[in-house]
Amino acid sequence: MSPEGLLLLLLAALAWFWWDGLQKREIALDSARLACERAGVQFLDASVALRRLRLRRDDMQRASFYREFAFEYSTQGDDRQSGHIWLLGRRVVDVVLVERSIH
Numbered sequence: 832m833s834p835e836g837l838l839l840l841l842l843a844a845l846a847w848f849w850w851d852g853l854q855k856r857e858i859a860l861d862s863a864r865l866a867c868e869r870a871g872v873q874f875l876d877a878s879v880a881l882r883r884l885r886l887r888r889d890d891m892q893r894a895s896f897y898r899e900f901a902f903e904y905s906t907q908g909d910d911r912q913s914g915h916i917w918l919l920g921r922r923v924v925d926v927v928l929v930e931r932s933i934h
Contacts, residue, residue, distance in 0.1 A: 851896075856881070858923065859900040859916045866914065866926045867904050875903040875911060887919060895920035904928060 832840075859879045867874035879900040887897040900916045917924040 852881070855896070855898055855918055855921070856900070858921060859898070859902075859918060862916050862923050862926055863900070863902045863904075863914060866916075866928060870904075870928055872912075872928065873905040873908065875905055878902065879916065882915075889919055889922075897924075906930065 856879060860877075863879050864874050864877075879902045881898060882901045883897075883899040885897050886894050889895045896919075898918045900918070902914045902916070903911045904914055906912060913929045915925075915927045915929070917926075
């Protein structure tokens with residue numbers, strides 16, 4: 832394969848990875864909104880942040896990207912609590928709202 836063909840292939844792979852990441856971020860964002868709504872708390876900043884990315888096998892033993900996203904929510908309106916979402920491929924594995932108490 833020519834260097835130009837290799838470069839084109841690399842650019843296509845990077846574009847796919849970026850596009851796929853945007854789709855998974857939207858899934859995480861929707862899941863965070865829904866989890867906050869169900870818990871009766873306020874979803875802050877309307878955003879999620881990718882914290883970890885790695886390869887794992889799914890139930891069918893296919894390699895998939897395993898992503899951990901973090902977000903913040905408020906229980907009182909003047910506090911910030913942490914939440915986490917884990918995705919394996921397109922599937923939401925878990926959503927956790929972590930409540931910290933400050934003394």
